[in-house]
Amino acid sequence: xxxxxxxxxxxxxxxxxxxxxxxxxxxxxxxxxxxxxxxxxxxxxxxxxxxxxxxxxxxxxxxxxxxxxxxxxxxxxxxxxxxxxxxxxxxxxxxxxxxxxxxxxxxxxxxxxxxxxxxxxxxxxxxxxxxxxxxxxxxxxxxxxxxxxxxxxxxxxxxxxxxxxxxxxxxxxxxxxxxxxxxxxxxxxxxxxxxxxxxxxxxxxxxxxxxxxxxxxxxxxxxxxxxxxxxxxxxxxxxxxxxxxxxxxxxxxxxxxxxxxxxxxxxxxxxxxx
Numbered sequence: 001x002x003x004x005x006x007x008x009x010x011x012x013x014x015x016x017x018x019x020x021x022x023x024x025x026x027x028x029x030x031x032x033x034x035x036x037x038x039x040x041x042x043x044x045x046x047x048x049x050x051x052x053x054x055x056x057x058x059x060x061x062x063x064x065x066x067x068x069x070x071x072x073x074x075x076x077x078x079x080x081x082x083x084x085x086x087x088x089x090x091x092x093x094x095x096x097x098x099x100x101x102x103x104x105x106x107x108x109x110x111x112x113x114x115x116x117x118x119x120x121x122x123x124x125x126x127x128x129x130x131x132x133x134x135x136x137x138x139x140x141x142x143x144x145x146x147x148x149x150x151x152x153x154x155x156x157x158x159x160x161x162x163x164x165x166x167x168x169x170x171x172x173x174x175x176x177x178x179x180x181x182x183x184x185x186x187x188x189x190x191x192x193x194x195x196x197x198x199x200x201x202x203x204x205x206x207x208x209x210x211x212x213x214x215x216x217x218x219x220x221x222x223x224x225x226x227x228x229x230x231x232x233x234x235x236x237x238x239x240x241x242x243x244x245x246x247x248x249x250x251x252x253x254x255x256x257x258x259x260x261x262x263x264x265x266x267x268x269x270x271x272x273x274x
Contacts (some may be wrong), residue, residue, distance in 0.1 A: 211240055
C-alpha cells in the first residue's frame with residue numbers, strides 16, 4: 001500500500017489532517033497538486049494513498065470494494081485520527097463512496113467530509129451519452145474476457161485509461177450499477193451502517209457538465225446520510241468528473257473549499273456568480 005504525507009512547514013498545535021481518497025480510475029499522484037496547495041498555502045497535513053491491488057497487474061486477495069473501504073481507507077483514517085486533532089476526509093467519486101462502507105467507529109470520529117463527484121452509480125442515473133455506452137461495454141461485454149485472460153481488469157494495459165485493478169472490483173461495480181440502491185451486499189441488502197454513522201458536516205461538490213452522471217446520481221447518494229449535522233451541496237456549472245483536482249481549472253474553488261476544511265463554512269462560493 002503506497003502512502004504519501006504532505007507536511008506543512010509550520011505545523012500548529014491544533015493540527016488538521018486532510019485525507020484524500022481516490023476515484024476508481026485514478027492514482028494518488030493525480031491529487032498531488034491539491035495536496036501540495038493545502039499543505040504549502042494553508043498549513044495543513046495531507047495524506048494521499050492508493051488502494052491495494054491498484055496497478056499491480058496480478059491477482060490479489062484485496063478484491064472487493066469493502067476491502068478498500070474497511071482495510072485501506074479505514075486504516076489510513078484510523079492512523080490519522082490517532083495522530084491529529086481533526087481529520088477531514090476528501091473523497092473523490094469512489095473515494096466518497098467509502099463512507100457508505102466504512103466501519104461506524106471511523107465515520108463517527110471524522111470532523112468534516114467533502115464529497116467530490118461522489119454518486120449513486122445506478123445505470124439509470126448515468127447520462128445517456130458516448131461515455132455511457134463505453135461504460136456498459138466495459139462492465140458487461142469486455143469485462144469477463146479481459147479478466148479471464150489477464151487475471152485482473154486491464155484498464156490501463158488495454159485501454160490506456162484509468163488504472164489496472166483486481167477483477168472482482170469491476171465485477172462488484174457492475175453488479176452495483178444494476179441496483180437502484182447501488183451499495184448492496186451479495187444478497188441485495190443495503191449497507192446501512194456507514195450511511196447512519198457519518199454525523200459530521202458534509203460538503204458535496206459536483207458539476208453540471210460531469211461526463212458520466214446526472215444530478216440525480218449525486219443527490220441520491222448524498223441524501224442517504226440522514227444523521228449528518230449539516231449537508232450542503234455545491235452543484236456548480238463546470239468541472240466535469242475530474243477537473244476539480246486540476247490546479248489551473250480549480251484554484252479559485254480550492255480557496256473556497258479551504259473555508260469548509262478549516263471552519264465547516266458551507267456558504268456558496270463567490271465564483272459561481274462569475
